[in-house]
Amino acid sequence: MRTMSDTVVVGLDIGGTSTRAAAVTLDGVRLGTGRAGGGNPTSHGAERAAGELLAALRAALTGVDPGRVRAGTIGLAGAGRLLADPQGRAAFDRAWSDAGLRCPYAVHGDALVAYASGTASPDGTVLIAGTGAIAAQVHELRLDRVADGHGWLLGDAGSGFWLGREAVRRLLSDLDRGQRPGDLTGPVLAELTGSPAVADPSRATVDAVVQVVTRRPPVELARLAPLVVTAARAGEPVATALVAEAATLLVESAGRIRPAGATDPVVLGGGLLTGDTPLADAVRAELARRWPDAPLHAAGDGAAAAAWLAARDLPGVTDPAALHARLVPAAT
Amino acid sequence: MRTMSDTVVVGLDIGGTSTRAAAVTLDGVRLGTGRAGGGNPTSHGAERAAGELLAALRAALTGVDPGRVRAGTIGLAGAGRLLADPQGRAAFDRAWSDAGLRCPYAVHGDALVAYASGTASPDGTVLIAGTGAIAAQVHELRLDRVADGHGWLLGDAGSGFWLGREAVRRLLSDLDRGQRPGDLTGPVLAELTGSPAVADPSRATVDAVVQVVTRRPPVELARLAPLVVTAARAGEPVATALVAEAATLLVESAGRIRPAGATDPVVLGGGLLTGDTPLADAVRAELARRWPDAPLHAAGDGAAAAAWLAARDLPGVTDPAALHARLVPAAT
Structure with a gap:
């Protein structure tokens, strides 16, 4: 008879900048973790994504008999596009089998994995702000309705891109x-032009700023978001106002899909909402005002959450919430 | 002795979509006009711009002895870049001389020409909203300080691009x-997807909209601005709110450079502010509130204004305002 400690599940969280894998037993022992480069198949191509997947899997399975692995889940941005692409799917199948795995695997959107890293509740909302921004309703642990995620040109309201552009x-x-730049805009100017202090608020400086920004991919404006966060933390008024506006926009996106009076949990994900940032504080305060009875959680270990998503459908799993408590480290 | 009717000046207004030329005598007789294709040297290249310049000039000078022309002015966007580019400048010199002209010519920014098409006052403000948006202070008929004009990614607040993107x-x-799209957003959806009525407010429709927009150059969002103007004219609330916000943004840009209490004129230029549009009405109302003693003018005939700018420095011109009244048709 197979026991909880015999049964292994693997989870993968494939992001734009890193891929993380975890191999865990059903009783919560972490047998291995792996980390590889960014593997978003939309931006990097499915072949490269599959290569990072394999590297992270192999690291997580070091010293583990792959025959013990009963299920796996892969979370990634653009999951729908991967599933619709036979070549991409074949590349992932090959990586899976090259890692020695014979069990099936499921592919889910990164938003669902972020959600599951914060709560075991089958229904709730996930709100993510990193470079971009998206909100999604989760129903029976499937992504249901989605708000924003429309990209930097038309959406990503309140995201890192948005903060950088507004700065x-x-x-x-x-x-x-x-006017001479202030305590937020001065550092932004220095970051863009490399000149620490510019005493010349002239059209030439304006042109230099516009040229530096427009020569780069627009999404790189998100790199300026930490300057806004830092300035807001220090109480700088322009940054504080931008953070407040970003929080309003993010919660407005969630409100497009989350019913008034909802009491199921909200999970906050993405670099801007999981850390101890003024934006996370502002979003939590606004969520608490709008949905006072909803538990708020921060997204945590995505690879572990993916492993839990794989495990909860296995035969013999009767208490998915208890399994979540064992498998997914609490983020907050 | 040379008389007012002997002396001819030429003016050119080179825009992104058309080039216009006018040949006028100092007593206000229009000897000819010419029109050619768009000739912005920044977007089209200086050689092509010079070709359009020559075509428009030749049309305006049909039947006119070019030896009678004493001065000329060319107004164009990106004037500074042309002047800094020896090859571009040489191409313009050649076109000028190929048209048979031996007099010198001056090159000014299109914002100055738009300003001069609305007033003879040497000092004032010009506020332009078309595809993009810019405000400029004019001092002694030279462009002085400029606000916005930063392009669609970082600026153009309240412009046609802005209206289209917000829609x-x-x-x-x-x-x-x-929700089913409303009386503004429905026509926007139809324009983007070609389907007159979509009863399916699904994620597939969202994806289709985002894909259509992101496949095109972002600036083409400005093509949707007329839908906003039309809906606002009909009292549609979303469009009305967008027009009000655009007006606030445009006047805020002007306020960056125009002193409080200024009483010199404001000239409104660009397709969104020269026509009888709800945005023009809203901007006029907001300008009148903020600078109650400032005359407001609409930009008019740019080629005639360029001719006036050329003429006013000629020997014997003692009353530039009277000359303006003769040469430049009043727009409003």
């Missing part, structure tokens, strides 16, 4: 007015 | 909420 807009407004 | 954002918000 540059405030800088350009200072320069247009002939 | 799509409102559409995506409707779709995220599972």
Whole structure:
């Protein structure tokens, strides 16, 4: 008879900058973890994503008999596109089998995995703000309705991209007015132009800023978001106002899909909402105002959550919440 | 002795979609006009711009002895870049001389020419909203300080691009909420997807909208601005709110450079502010509130204004305002 400690599940969380894998037993012993490079199949191509998948899997399975693995789940952005692409799916199948795995695996969106890393509740909302921003309703542990996630040109309201772009807009407004940049816009100017202090709020400086930004991919504006977070933490008024506006926009996106009066949990994910940031604080406060009875959780270990998603459908699993408590480290 | 009717000046207004030329005598007789294709040297290259310049010039000078032309002015977007580019400048010199002209010519920014098409006052403000948006202070008929004009990624607040993008954002918000598009967002959806009525506010519709928009150059979002103007004219609430917000943003840009209490004129230029549009009405109302003693003018005939800018420095011109009244047709 197979016991909880015999049965192994693997979970993978494939992000744009890193891929993480975890191999765990059903009684919660972590047998191995693996980490590899970014593997988003939409941006990197499915072949490369599959290569990172294999590297992370092999690391997590070091010293583990792959025959013990009964199930696996892969969470990634663009899951739908991968599943619709026979070549991409074949590349993932090959990586899976090259790792020695014979069990089936499921593919889910990264938003579902982020959600499951914060709660075992089958129904709730996940709100993610990193480079981009998206909110999704989860129903019976499937992604249901989605709000935003429309990309930087049309959406990502309140995201890192949004914060960075707005910071540059405030800088350009200072320069247009002939004012010296302030405690947020000064560091933004220094970051963009490499000059630590510019005493010249002239059109030449304006042109230099616009040129630096427009020469790069627009999404790189998200790199300026930490400057806004840092300035807001120090109480700088422009950054504080931007963070408040971003929080309003993010919660507005969630409100497009989350019913008024909902009491199921909200999970906060993405670099801007999982850390101890002023934006996370502002979003939590606004969520608590709008849905006072909803538990708030931070997203945690995505690979472990993916492993839990794989495990909960196995025969003999009767208490998925208890399994979640064993498998997924609490983030907050 | 040379008389007012002997002396001819030429003016050119080179825009992104058309080039216009005018040949006028100092007593206000229009000897000819010419029109050619768009000639912005930044977007089309200086050689092509010079070709359009020559075509428009030749049309305007049909039947006119080019030896009678004493001065000329060319207004164009990106004037500074042309002047800094020896090859571009040489191409313009050649076109000028190929048209048979021996007099010198000056090159000014299109914003100055738009300003001069609305007023003869040497000092004032010009506020332009078309595809993009820019405000500039004019001092002694030279462009002085500039606000916005930062392009669609970082600026153009309140422009046609801005209106179009915000209309799509409102559409995506409707779709995220599972609502059928309204009287503004419905036509926007139809324009983007070609389907006159979509009863399916699903994620597939969302994806189709995002894909259509992101496949095109972002600036093409400005093509949706007329839908906003039309809906606002009909009193549609979302469009009305967008127009009000655009007006606030445009006047805020002007306020970055125009002093409080200024009483010199404001000239409104660009397709969104020269026509009888709800945005023009809203901007005029907001300008009148903020600068109650400032005359407001609409930009008019740019080629005639360029001719006036050329003429006013000629020997014997003692009353530039009277000359303006003769040469530049009043727009409003």
